[in-house]
Amino acid sequence: MTRRQYTQNFQKILKWCRERRCEIVKGKEYMFQSHQDRNFIYTPMRSDYKSAIMFILHECGHLVVERDERYSQKFPFYHKGEQDLRSKNTKLYKMDILREETKAWETAFELFKELDIKGLEFEELVRKANEMLFTYSEWVHSRDKSDNAWE
Numbered sequence: 361m362t363r364r365q366y367t368q369n370f371q372k373i374l375k376w377c378r379e380r381r382c383e384i385v386k387g388k389e390y391m392f393q394s395h396q397d398r399n400f401i402y403t404p405m406r407s408d409y410k411s412a413i414m415f416i417l418h419e420c421g422h423l424v425v426e427r428d429e430r431y432s433q434k435f436p437f438y439h440k441g442e443q444d445l446r447s448k449n450t451k452l453y454k455m456d457i458l459r460e461e462t463k464a465w466e467t468a469f470e471l472f473k474e475l476d477i478k479g480l481e482f483e484e485l486v487r488k489a490n491e492m493l494f495t496y497s498e499w500v501h502s503r504d505k506s507d508n509a510w511e
């Protein structure tokens with residue numbers, strides 16, 4: 361991905377975000393955050409062009425997933441975990457997060473096509489998604505203090 365392609369891709373994504381009241385700003389790591397009516401996608405300073413575009417598309421995916429009016433119904437154990445720290449180590453909590461991460465990547469795949477992203481092969485995006493989801497699935501299977509209880 362050339363610098364010029366990166367800039368064009370970034371501008372298209374930024375436009376898509378702004379139409380959804382979301383700004384892309386510098387941060388420590390890639391993250392989507394909503395503060396009442398203002399949403400932000402954070403991007404770190406140092407990253408190669410391809411990775412930056414792939415991760416920003418993924419964060420846009422989180423925006424779509426979390427804007428769903430049925431979001432808390434679809435990921436109930438995630439919400440329980442955020443309110444009650446004891447629920448954070450459960451398999452149900454972890455699986456909700458894995459499902460959201462998967463959905464955010466699937467949405468990134470659709471945005472890749474919709475925004476006609478240049479200088480990046482679709483397969484590279486799928487590869488990145490699989491790598492990240494693999495890491496999450498290892499975390500899901502990891503044992504922790506609470507003995508990885510179901511509830």
Ligand SMILES: [Zn+2]
Nearest residue numbers: 418422461464
């Ligand atoms: Zn994510």
